[in-house]
Amino acid sequence: MFQNRTEALALALPAAVFAAVVFLVPVALLLSEGFKTADGWTIQAYIDFFSMPLNQAVFLRTLKLGLTVTLAAAVIGYAAAYAIVTLPASSKGKMIGLVVLPLMISPVARTYAWIVILGRTGIINQALSAVGLTDGPVRILFTETAVFIGLLQLFLPLMIISLISALENLPRDAVPAARVLGANWFQVFWKVILPLSREGLIVGGTLVFTGSLTAYITPAILGGSKVLMLETLLYQQVTVANNFVSASIIALILIAMSFAANILLRRIASARSAK
């Protein structure tokens, strides 16, 4: 395409410089905070960080929520995406529009909307007491459940969209062919749909998991200080405690978890029928 590599490199240079200056260098500086002491380089700060029960709890909670949200998004996403893919072209476009619609609304607005639903006098509590199932309001807001619901709602569209584009490429009649050959729906999914849509699952899963780890607004609003996650803890460390070492450690943990999730998803997606 280009006369020589120099031209291509020249064109890529501005973006590369931009990324280096505003992304790579600051991140490298931040991450180095966690390893740097007056005596030299060490991982002592990490050992200290993980020996604190609060940090352990926050780490495990973040991991747990990230995994459960991703898993729930994959289950709901596969069902929704498969249903949409099998629709006729005209209604398919409308359904994809509906899936994408929430992405056009600010996450802040979407998250605050959940307060109306989950709060002490919210719709769910009113319905529960009207039916007589509960005596007083049930605490949903500021629990892990609230954060789970908020994150799932926030990131599910990304999973559905990724899976739709993967399922669109499923060969015509591959699913009916597997059915006729004796596969039940579970086997159809495991042996045909999953291996043929793994790219979509990897992309969608990485987006949802990484999104859940790094979301700040949703856990801050729906979880408050009761349900701290790594992201909200990081914010506290910087703004309240002014502890940049902890912030640096949390940042590295988040990055490592994102990479680990991507690798894990690749593993899962490529694992086919046990031979």
Place this chain on the structure above:
Amino acid sequence: MSDATYLTLEKLTLAYGKTAAVENLDLSIHRGELLALLGPSGCGKTTTMRSIAGLMPVRSGKIVLDGRDITRVSANKREIGLVFQSYALFPHLTVFENVAFGLRLQGMSGAALTEKVEAGLKTVGLSDFAARKTPDLSGGQQQRVALARSLVMQPKVLMLDEPLSNLDARLRLEMRTELQRVQKESGVTMIFVTHDQVEALALADRIVVMRNGAIEQIGTPEEIYNQPASSFVADFVGFENITAVKDGMLVGPAGEVKASGPLPQAAGLAWRPRSIPLGSGPYKGTVRGVSYAGSSREYVLETPLGPVKAEVDAALPAYALGTELAFDLPPEAAAPLQKMD
């Protein structure tokens, strides 16, 4: 072939939403038979096939296979094979694994599995291709894999959707012979769907001509070819001249003429172009088209009935365009039709 009915469709009605694709269809298929479902696209033949396989819900009616009502049995428990028009191979699996797919689901493994798969691949002449990925194969090879994948399951009925339509002319002939051989060797009851009358005539023991979700005629290839029951079937198998019969008159698309002699009891009459003599006869027409086809010449005459197509020996003298010509519509050479559109 035994006469016992093996697969029966009773008053089968299939629908997409509110529009019925097939209505009140009755059909009996014998064990070991090679049956063709023939019709233009949209006639309901593929829908009927998918419903037999369990891929299309039955609105009303019954499907009985080998004495068992399978109307509500799910697709994976019907013991019916289906070779899709798109072949529907699994691109993430090798040829071997594609053929092994159904057998593995039955819990087969190890040497027994390898033996069966290899036998299946041998049947379709693909023994050397076991390790290949399926997207690397040609269309004809992909179809053989799809065929082997269905055959190794030893289905009670094997169905094929337009088995020859995606192949080029040479492969088509080869595959046709192949299908006949496989059917003969395995003795499997086979149903195939096609829109091509030549394929149906060449392959099938019996042909079911379908139209608008209903059966128009059932018969052997000879019966369908020589004694079409309706103007639709006649047109489909190459009777290009069709007239209705009314009170001693022949009624064509453009107009009617008095028949020169007594007519058989029928709603209509149909002639192939070869059955129309030119140069003598009670009717008159003008040559509007002529094309040379090697051993014969094909003429299109403009007549009071409408266009009439005739095919005569090329050795006979040619008529020029615009020639006024006598021709005959001999009743004894016509196929009598019971039903006209």
